[in-house]
Amino acid sequence: MSNGSKGIIKRTEAMVSERLEGNSSGHDWWHIDRVRRAAIEIARTEKGADMIVVELAALLHDISDWKFNGGDDKAGVGLAREWLISQRLGAGVVRAVCDAIADVTFKGKAVRTKPSSLEGCIVQDADRLDAIGAIGVARAFAYGGSTGRDMYIPGEGPREHPTFEDYRKDRGHTINHFHEKLLLLKDRLNTERGRKIAEGRHGFMLEFLDRFQMEWEGKA
Ligand code: ADP
Ligand code: NI
Numbered sequence: 001m002s003n004g005s006k007g008i009i010k011r012t013e014a015m016v017s018e019r020l021e022g023n024s025s026g027h028d029w030w031h032i033d034r035v036r037r038a039a040i041e042i043a044r045t046e047k048g049a050d051m052i053v054v055e056l057a058a059l060l061h062d063i064s065d066w067k068f069n070g071g072d073d074k075a076g077v078g079l080a081r082e083w084l085i086s087q088r089l090g091a092g093v094v095r096a097v098c099d100a101i102a103d104v105t106f107k108g109k110a111v112r113t114k115p116s117s118l119e120g121c122i123v124q125d126a127d128r129l130d131a132i133g134a135i136g137v138a139r140a141f142a143y144g145g146s147t148g149r150d151m152y153i154p155g156e157g158p159r160e161h162p163t164f165e166d167y168r169k170d171r172g173h174t175i176n177h178f179h180e181k182l183l184l185l186k187d188r189l190n191t192e193r194g195r196k197i198a199e200g201r202h203g204f205m206l207e208f209l210d211r212f213q214m215e216w217e218g219k220a
Contacts, residue, residue, distance in 0.1 A: 005052050008087050012059045015083065019063055027062050031130055031139070035061065038126035038197075045193040046122060053093060053119045056084070057100035061123055077102050108167030109160065109184060125194030128185045133201025136182055137208055144174035151175065152216065178209060 001009075017029040036058040043049040060083070064076040077098050084094045100120035103113045104127055115121050131139060144151065150173040158179035161167035172180070182205060186198040214220035 001052070008089065009052075009055060009059070011087065012056060012083070016059050016063060027143075032059060032062060034130050034135070035123070035126045038129050039123050042122050042125055042191050042193045043119075046118060046191055049118050049122055050096065053096045053100060054122055056093075056097045057104075057119055057123045058126060060084075060097065061101045061104050061127060107164040108162075109180060110162050111164050111167070114190065121190035122194075125189045125191050128189060129194060129197055129201065132182055132185055132198060133204050136201065137205065140174050140177050140182065144177070149174055152212070154216070175209070175212065178205060 016032055020027065020029050020032065036055060039054050039058040040051065043051055043054045060076070060080040062076070063083075064079050080101060081094060081098050084097060089097075096117065096119060099117050100115060100123055103115040103120060104124045105113065107113055113124075115124050130136070141151065143149075149171065152175040153173045156173060156176065158176045159166075159170060159172060161170060161180065167180075170180070183202070186195070186202040189195045189198055211220060
């Protein structure tokens, strides 16, 4: 990586970690850092991925999430674009990073969001891998708690969300979130490497849900 690229990565890290400071919903700096590392790992196994675009897109993918900015799912891309232009990056890189983060977010079971570029597919996989497995379990309850959701309500099963709007408005308990999103992710990954990593993480969530139910019912 050139000195210029290292500089822009360092400055982007600093800007992002400052913006996300104090976020206890599972969208903290460490989420960004894990996604960045996973994205780089996946990118190494995908021919033709532009590493700088992957790393910048991973760093910038959550700077403004629709869940915390009043529901605007485009604001993050705008902020990322402003930032990259302020850093004097060329138009091609700016466009590639913005394209890569535009469709990363999950918008409900019925809304397919496959990014248009390889770099976008890689960052989406890395982001989704961080939503499953043991870390995924921890983040789901952190997010649920931070938004006042119940952990579980017996008898209230998962819901269908035909549109992004339905998904966005849902206030259901956190166990439902596993059925409405987290257990669906392994079949929505874009890369071979992503699918491989997802296997163990998916199995762990199934085990967790089984035990949760057994303990809830006093059977374990
Ligand atoms: P994405 O990166 O696809 O946009 P989100 O930002 O929707 O993912 O989710 C970030 C984290 O918050 C994930 O770990 C996710 O499981 C968790 N989360 C999102 N919505 C809920 C919810 N309704 N209940 C519990 N956890 C949630
Ligand atoms: Ni994310």
